[in-house]
Amino acid sequence: MTSKVQVQKLSTLTGHRDCVYTLERSGEEHVFFSAAGDGMVAAWDLNNPENGELIAKVSTSVYALRYVADRNLLLIGQNQEGLQVIDLKDKKILKSVPLPKVAIFDIAYIPELQKIFVAMGNGAVCVLHSDTFKLQTTVRKTDQSARSLAYNPQTQDLAIGYSDNVIRIFDAATMELKHEMASHANSVFTVAYSPDSKLLLSGSRDAHLRVWEVEQNYKERGYTIAHMYTINHITYSPDGRHFATCSMDKSIKVWDAETFKLLKVIDKVRNASHGTSVNKLFWSAHQNQLVSCSDDRTISVWDIKQVEL
Template identity: 75%
Template sequence: MASKIQVQKVATLTGHRDCVYTLENGASPTTVYSAGSDGMVASWDLNQPDTGELVAKVTTSVYALRFVPERNLLLIGQNQEGLQVIDLHSKAIHKSVALPKVAIFDIAYVPETGQVYVGLGNGGIAVIGAEDFELRSMVRKSDKSVRCLAYNKTTNELAAGYSDHTVRIFDATSMELKHELPAHTNSVFTVVYSPDGTQLLTAGRDAHLRVWEVQEKYKERGYVIAHMYTVNHITYSPDGRHFATCSMDKSIKVWDAQTFKLLKVIDKVRNASHGTSVNKLFWSAHQNQLVSCSDDRTISVWDIKFSLDHEDYTLRNQAKDI
């Protein structure tokens, strides 16, 4: 079925002076923010991708950004230097939140609980009030890094992937630990809930993509060896029917979200893709464009087109097992 997807690179965004680690959506489907090793936080318009705009410059590398749409704020995780809250209208610092002097790997903003969760390199999850940006609590269930976070609106649960190879599931309001999922054999770099909240996808340094059934107390449905090396990130398409993975093996892969069949590989040989590790993805509702960033200092914008044949195929073949 791979031939049923048309992939075309429509833009290469340049301007970062070092590895680009993270991407984040903005107020419009055409807006994407990027940050990385050079401490520059840039804003890009997918309608005019040639020029980026500098939003902020911080003194350290940045692994994590999070947009707060209700207040037009951008949360920047400054490694070793805490959380910086930027007012995107004025580009001024709204607030700086002091945190332990460790790496900040991920930020989750959850309006349902009125809280921001920050995954830290010391194994802590900092819980911060989304209104006042005051530190409320620090939850530490491991001394190894919290690498990734995901919120499930349906169950009000927060999933966290750790460098101790474990995924932990918390009640997002009380931060009570509900489940521990120990199946991975190395650090967990990415966790994401399906749009309907029924499945949790996890992956990381062991290159395995694992699928967990949320309503069956996170029983593992199965796994696939998704890439040759570390899986850095997983993201769903806007319609929830597909998801994409990216890896240290320099490739991006597009999957069917129901059958878990691999549909397309995007790489340097076939698509003039990135020359080094692909670190993060952002799948925009704007023309179904997939955005990727890399250690090669560039950001790529991909047009992804699915044919009708493939859509019919997906509906007919809803496999029960991976």
């Protein structure tokens, strides 16, 4: 039996006054957060998407957010200014964590290790204790940006994509370097583990999507030229059957997670999608809706349906 993916645009969310760089889940399936170059962090409700709620306003652009489920906190990577910890119940800044005065590209929270990892524009990865937010250690293998983080709960591996074109795999508990993969020809902007933890996917400024076998010491399974320009982000669907990529080429693509077959292209011509770079995706379990954000200052909500033929 073959299946086809149908896509319908449900809404366009406006309110940010600059490029929207990142999206993040909340404790509820129908609520997500966005952050932008305007320093505004907003919450949006997919049941009532037209009105965003301002959660925080910081003085510089924000590329990275991370939700801390067990404490209902939101971590904001404020470029040049460190990490802001927001108590979502009171909408107050709980703590400001000073870090090197560079861009913050990604944040990972690993509750079982009580650690927060922050990927920095100077190549450093800062490791904080998740209870106290105290800096425990800094690991720096290159002076080029650490761009993206992904954690594998089965192996306790932390995959980090860097702007020196290398993916480095660390033991998340000890930060001991385990593997280095240097197949990409440009900055590695996004890394994502498959839901079964067996594969690592990576996307780069070289427009290549690469697939790595975790259990084979990260042997490369293959690659595809997935977009015309930079792949900015990769995310899996809630059921793990699909994944989506988004790019500086203004398009979003939906793929079969098992066969890596391209199922759908979402773009401006066919779907009234974004007019500029698509920066981040959030695939919600709420009615299987895919959310995208862009340099065009908007957020789009897509209904993704799989139709069996």
